[in-house]
Amino acid sequence: MDFSRRDTLGLALGAAALTVLPFRVNAAAEDRIAEFTGGADMGEGGLTLTAPEIAENGNTVPIEVSAPGATAILVLAMGNPTPGVAQFNFGPLAAAQSASTRIRLAGTQDVVAIAKMADGSFVKASSTVKVTIGGCGG
């Protein structure tokens, strides 16, 4: 297969867009994480993020977060135009530090949850969700 000048230019532009775009999106996500954690280190464990491996439709993807002893859990969709999803703040009458909801994912991407524990430490969990694009527009 021969590449014309135009094809090559197109590929180069595409590659450039690919490197630039995630950088910008991640910057927004990094800002949001920094705002939540104050830049503290994040550990692992004690936080469960449940999300489907494959979502039949990105419009309504069920997720659950659970972190016994947490005071708050932040959820981010790293590949969305704006990464914020929700922040769950648990009050004194929360029987469990867990919650379920349904979220929008613009495409296949990582969903990230960060829990703030009662002692002020932070833990992180992440899950990749593949979003399929249906065959029928109807």
Place this chain on the structure above:
Amino acid sequence: MASGVKPRVKVPKSAAAGEAITIKTLISHAMESGQRKDKEGNVIPRSIINRFTCEFNGQSVIDITMEPAISTNPYFQFDATVPEAGEFVFTWYDDDGSVYNDNKSITIA
């Protein structure tokens, strides 16, 4: 106020003192993300419910900050402790300043 907004809440009618119960909430709302365009190519402005709270007898159960990535007709499920008989108050805050409410009483069995 966005049109056709209607909350639904599911809470058991009674519980044992100190028991943990599961609460489910759903509210009909378009949750316009601000990312979509109309037929003329103009961006449809963001219009979402940005916060949901649940309190029991004045004490917080959960307080959720919501962003446009929450699906149309927002749904939440969570667990609450019921220390005594009383009333759950559910509140949804709309971008346009509207506030939607629902209350559910619970007795101690």
Place this chain on the structure above:
Amino acid sequence: MKVRAMTAIAALLAAPLAAVAGPDGDELVVNGEINMVTQTEAPAHLDGALPELYSGWRFRSDETQALQMDDFDNPAMVFVDQAQEAWDTADGTEGKSCASCHGDAAESMAGVRAVYPKWNEAAGEVRTLEAQVNDCRENRMGAKAWKYDGGDMAAMTALISVQSRGMPVNVAIDGPVQATWEMGKEIYYTRYGQLELSCANCHEDNYGNMIRADHLSQGQINGFPTYRLKNAKLNTAHARFKGCVRDTRAETFSPGSPEFVALELYVASRGNGLSVEGPSVRN
């Protein structure tokens, strides 16, 4: 050598298909109490066209299936609540509500969804549930007809459908409706559009296979109106027909048109024996 290579390639191609082919084996029980028939013997009139009937629910992912297993998790129910308010609210010049004549929907509408579309003797035509609702609105209530596939109508048919959940679909196909049923069958097997696809090409010949990332069902309508995750609202059967015909790159018939009424009767009859599931949840 060449043959072996071809076989290997065929096996590779078949492997991912086999993983998703056909309906799953899950059982649908709603609210832990309504047992839904999602798999049953095909009615005799299908003459072997389908070896067995499967509800579209059986072709969906576990996450989508779960949304229909509890009425609180089912987002369609918020529209049923809205329709209940409309049912009890007077509208139009006669000062009547649905309840004025029909009382409690839970009693008066039980079993109704299961037998529609059906023959209306006075009108001398096959009526869909939607047509009947609008007949009531215009001629008994003196109210404006609702848009055939609009939100108010979809919600009202959902409220009516809920009262028949778990009952077997049982539309009549003979007697006065036979000509309409034959017309629906003709449409079902006619190839439409630039892609030259009939309903049967996807939903009879290829159910269980993938069309791009969609898992094709038998195109049963026992779950309508259905809440789709795609557009997050209730969808009528005719709106779905329109979408399908459009996907063949054809000019579509209109919701409420004689063609779609006939097609609805025929497609409903292909599901005779499955449970009424509406309002269901699909992707």
